[in-house]
Amino acid sequence: MKKLLSLMLALAMVLSLAACGGGKEEPAPGKESEKTEQPAEETKTGGKLVVYSALNEDNTIAIADQFKKDTGIEIEYISLGGGDAVARVQAEMGSPKADILVGGSVDLYGSLAEAGAFEAYDSPNNDTLDDRFNDPNHFWQGWYMGVLSIIVNEERFEKELAPKGVKMPETWDDLLDPAYKDVFVWANPTTAGGAYIATACQIFRLGEDGAWEYLKNLDKNVHHYYKGAGDVISPVATGEFIASIAWGHDSFKTQQEGYPLKLIIPKQTAYEIGGSAIVKGGPNTENAKVFIDWLLTKEAQELSVATSYRYPVRDDVAAPKGLPALSEVDLVNYDRAEASSMKETVLEKFEAEITSNR
Amino acid sequence: MAARTSAREAVKEMKRLKNEPLLLLAILAIILFVGFFVVYPVIRVIIFPGAEDYMKLFTKIRWFKAIKNSLFMTCISTITCTAVAFLFAYVIARLDVPCKGLFKFVTLLPIVSPPFIVALSYILLFGVQGIVTKQLLGLHVDIYGWFGLWIVQTVTFFPYAYSVIYGVIRSISTNLEYAAYNMGATRWQVFRDVFWPLCRPGVAGGALVAACNVLTDFGNPQMIGGDLALLPTEAYMQISGWYDMKTASVLAVALLIPAVILFMVQRFWVGRRSYVTITGKEISLNPFPVPKWVKWGLFALTMFISLFILLVYGTLFYGAFTKTWGYDWSLTLENLQYVFLKGKQIWNSIRYAFMASLGAAFLAMVLAYIVQKKQVGINKFLDFLGILPGAIPGMFLGIGFVMAFNTKPLELTGTSLIMILALLFWNIPTCYSSATAGLQQIGASVEDAALNLGANSFRSFKDVIIPLLKAPFMSSFVLSFLRSVTCLSVVIFLYAPETTVGTISVMVLVQSGQYGEAAAFTIVLITIAFTVLKLAQWVLGKQGIKLEL
Numbered sequence: 001m002k003k004l005l006s007l008m009l010a011l012a013m014v015l016s017l018a019a020c021g022g023g024k025e026e027p028a029p030g031k032e033s034e035k036t037e038q039p040a041e042e043t044k045t046g047g048k049l050v051v052y053s054a055l056n057e058d059n060t061i062a063i064a065d066q067f068k069k070d071t072g073i074e075i076e077y078i079s080l081g082g083g084d085a086v087a088r089v090q091a092e093m094g095s096p097k098a099d100i101l102v103g104g105s106v107d108l109y110g111s112l113a114e115a116g117a118f119e120a121y122d123s124p125n126n127d128t129l130d131d132r133f134n135d136p137n138h139f140w141q142g143w144y145m146g147v148l149s150i151i152v153n154e155e156r157f158e159k160e161l162a163p164k165g166v167k168m169p170e171t172w173d174d175l176l177d178p179a180y181k182d183v184f185v186w187a188n189p190t191t192a193g194g195a196y197i198a199t200a201c202q203i204f205r206l207g208e209d210g211a212w213e214y215l216k217n218l219d220k221n222v223h224h225y226y227k228g229a230g231d232v233i234s235p236v237a238t239g240e241f242i243a244s245i246a247w248g249h250d251s252f253k254t255q256q257e258g259y260p261l262k263l264i265i266p267k268q269t270a271y272e273i274g275g276s277a278i279v280k281g282g283p284n285t286e287n288a289k290v291f292i293d294w295l296l297t298k299e300a301q302e303l304s305v306a307t308s309y310r311y312p313v314r315d316d317v318a319a320p321k322g323l324p325a326l327s328e329v330d331l332v333n334y335d336r337a338e339a340s341s342m343k344e345t346v347l348e349k350f351e352a353e354i355t356s357n358r
Numbered sequence: 359m360a361a362r363t364s365a366r367e368a369v370k371e372m373k374r375l376k377n378e379p380l381l382l383l384a385i386l387a388i389i390l391f392v393g394f395f396v397v398y399p400v401i402r403v404i405i406f407p408g409a410e411d412y413m414k415l416f417t418k419i420r421w422f423k424a425i426k427n428s429l430f431m432t433c434i435s436t437i438t439c440t441a442v443a444f445l446f447a448y449v450i451a452r453l454d455v456p457c458k459g460l461f462k463f464v465t466l467l468p469i470v471s472p473p474f475i476v477a478l479s480y481i482l483l484f485g486v487q488g489i490v491t492k493q494l495l496g497l498h499v500d501i502y503g504w505f506g507l508w509i510v511q512t513v514t515f516f517p518y519a520y521s522v523i524y525g526v527i528r529s530i531s532t533n534l535e536y537a538a539y540n541m542g543a544t545r546w547q548v549f550r551d552v553f554w555p556l557c558r559p560g561v562a563g564g565a566l567v568a569a570c571n572v573l574t575d576f577g578n579p580q581m582i583g584g585d586l587a588l589l590p591t592e593a594y595m596q597i598s599g600w601y602d603m604k605t606a607s608v609l610a611v612a613l614l615i616p617a618v619i620l621f622m623v624q625r626f627w628v629g630r631r632s633y634v635t636i637t638g639k640e641i642s643l644n645p646f647p648v649p650k651w652v653k654w655g656l657f658a659l660t661m662f663i664s665l666f667i668l669l670v671y672g673t674l675f676y677g678a679f680t681k682t683w684g685y686d687w688s689l690t691l692e693n694l695q696y697v698f699l700k701g702k703q704i705w706n707s708i709r710y711a712f713m714a715s716l717g718a719a720f721l722a723m724v725l726a727y728i729v730q731k732k733q734v735g736i737n738k739f740l741d742f743l744g745i746l747p748g749a750i751p752g753m754f755l756g757i758g759f760v761m762a763f764n765t766k767p768l769e770l771t772g773t774s775l776i777m778i779l780a781l782l783f784w785n786i787p788t789c790y791s792s793a794t795a796g797l798q799q800i801g802a803s804v805e806d807a808a809l810n811l812g813a814n815s816f817r818s819f820k821d822v823i824i825p826l827l828k829a830p831f832m833s834s835f836v837l838s839f840l841r842s843v844t845c846l847s848v849v850i851f852l853y854a855p856e857t858t859v860g861t862i863s864v865m866v867l868v869q870s871g872q873y874g875e876a877a878a879f880t881i882v883l884i885t886i887a888f889t890v891l892k893l894a895q896w897v898l899g900k901q902g903i904k905l906e907l
Contacts (some may be wrong), residue, residue: 083598190596254871
């Protein structure tokens with residue numbers, strides 16, 4: 001045993017030495033090599049920027065590469081879910097480690113802004129944007145838009161529902177067709193912010209009474225409610241279930257993997273504004289401002305559209321390929337203030353009238 | 359009156375510590391460590407929400423239900439986990455059957471599963487459209503809900519109970535059983551009156567570890583629980599779905615209540631009885647043979663469960679090499695490409711896991727020794743400290759760590775050290791249960807002999823107790839190691855760009871729908887973890903130390 005202990009201790013010491021000597025993460029792989037040849041013409045500020053990213057990783061990498069090329073600033077990122085990123089920034093408030101938070105709905109930025117976690121910054125590049133993308137207090141900046149979609153497993157749909165005469169769904173009301181009974185799944189708004197936006201969407205679309213009738217009818221088709229908004233994507237992609245409701249940009253990546261997943265943007269759909277915000281007291285605040293400015297440039301917006309399924313906020317950047325232009329998407333008149341003030345009531349009603357009867 | 363006498367006893371016991379400075383030092387160090395790295399971070403989480411946030415627990419039906427559901431699931435899953443674990447332990451330790459290597463292997467597999475990805479495998483096999491359930495058997499079963507979750511949790515968490523129970527069964531001497539047989543007892547009587555009572559500390563310890571894991575599990579309920587609301591998932595979803603840390607903290611704190619209940623029930627059941635079997639005069643005979651039908655019946659059952667686990671992990675393995683997980687089954691190596699970009703992460707995973715498990719196994723052993731063998735007045739308190747970290751869902755230990763160690767005087771966030779420390783304390787209960795169960799079998803006479811011969815506490819611990827505890831020490835080390843390599847919940851709030859570990863990549867891949875790549879990453883992690891263990895086994899074997907996997 002003594003031998004064993006000393007052996008293990010020795011090993012532990014070697015490992016901890018290695019821990020101290022551990023260098024930096026290798027630069028992000030990818031297009032780096034081809035790009036280094038042509039130096040960018042902008043004035044390079046250099047330095048680094050620590051990013052907490054709620055975007056897809058390859059999306060983050062693409063942004064980091066291009067940002068470095070344009071500004072000379074090296075991005076160190078970690079990938080987290082939007083909620084995890086918020087929790088982390090909040091927990092680190094005493095001595096922030098991140099400079100900037102990027103991705104996720106601006107709804108999530110609200111509580112952090114209130115807590116005083118963000119540095120206000122009004123980018124000179126946001127003047128031409130629609131008002132809804134700019135925080136009146138400048139704590140966050142909207143830089144993309146995501147829309148709610150109906151997602152359908154095309155293969156199973158064609159095999160099982162089409163022969164019954166069911167048409168590919170186009171509207172929210174199409175989902176009430178009894179043919180979807182038990183092959184439709186959804187997320188529970190009590191636990192999933194995205195599902196709440198879809199719930200509120202029905203309220204704005206149909207009015208209070210109409211919406212509850214709709215939700216109760218939809219409930220008859222729901223096999224079960226998942227906990228997270230994104231949890232519905234994998235079961236529909238693999239054909240465990242046939243249809244659901246999810247964010248277009250979240251489902252897009254899965255579709256790109258080769259699954260027979262169809263995304264449909266129904267009329268009167270709701271949307272989220274994707275944000276970015278500067279962490280107050282972060283190590284590289286000046287670079288964070290450069291980043292916000294950069295995110296709103298035409299080039300960065302085009303990059304974001306090309307590497308994700310997100311709508312740009314600038315009028316002069318085209319919509320994602322295969323999607324209608326934003327001006328043609330029929331958006332519900334979504335009142336964010338109203339949605340957040342009625343949240344508690346709606347969720348309690350949802351629990352009492354829908355979930356507890358299951 | 360009784361309380362006062364026992365308090366006086368306690369004070370008297372504490373005074374005696376003056377004569378044993380080393381023991382006193384050890385106790386102080388442990389209290390300091392656990393207090394600083396477990397209690398303090400937890401308190402930071404507890405005081406984060408305000409009183410009005412706590413009131414919500416009583417006003418919201420859903421959360422009240424969640425508490426109830428969590429207790430229910432923990433009860434039934436713990437019972438089955440313990441039963442399956444006992445079966446495996448008994449078959450491996452006591453029966454002369456083939457395939458023991460396989461059985462041992464499958465008790466390690468579920469420990470190395472990062473959350474979410476294995477659930478995908480279950481759904482693929484046993485879901486509504488499951489390959490086994492629908493396509494093979496033509497059944498219309500529904501895995502989503504408490505029943506499916508029950509099975510999945512049983513399979514996922516029985517290994518924790520197994521490792522404790524096996525350690526105990528293996529060291530129960532067969533002499534007592536022979537004595538009973540010689541006196542004319544039937545097999546059933548021997549089992550009920552001799553064998554089973556001696557297993558009790560192991561079974562209880564194993565059950566407690568399994569229960570803690572079931573209670574704080576959030577990956578399986580999220581994917582398989584269906585409409586069932588459970589506390590850890592509700593808590594996590596308040597963060598990931600609603601960005602509401604305060605409510606999440608309240609729910610996490612609520613988890614401490616069932617945990618304390620579990621702890622008390624378990625300690626009550628084990629009681630103050632004696633389970634001593636190692637007394638210093640040891641000769642053990644081969645296990646008394648059991649009837650053929652019992653032997654092969656148990657073997658068949660064990661085999662069935664093993665094949666089930668192999669199927670689930672086999673699917674994961676196969677899926678790692680297919681084009682599109684669950685859809686396009688053509689083979690490819692492409693999924694592995696991503697892994698090679700993340701070599702540093704895998705290295706971090708192994709490194710942190712190794713150091714954390716070593717620390718945890720050692721600290722837990724010292725703690726268990728003091729609690730079991732020394733009367734120091736605060737044994738119950740120390741005992742509770744050993745099991746406390748298990749009641750805290752990993753992610754809240756993580757959040758607590760960030761809150762507690764993000765500013766001076768001890769600014770640790772972003773370092774490797776914080777990752778190691780968090781994993782270390784997260785693993786203490788697992789190791790502690792194992793060590794405790796082992797220690798409860800070692801009679802005082804062995805140590806008394808050493809003490810009479812002039813050894814002090816430290817000497818007897820080092821030369822008598824440690825060698826006897828080698829098996830539980832190694833098994834808890836292995837368990838913690840595997841568990842840490844694939845741990846996500848604890849590290850998710852602690853990692854920095856340079857200290858990223860492999861499970862983070864698995865999570866990122868699952869989030870962006872790259873299930874095949876996620877499976878490949880998982881497989882690589884599992885393989886590396888096992889390779890490291892095999893290597894350790896080989897190196898130690900050369901030194902003449904047997905590391906049992």
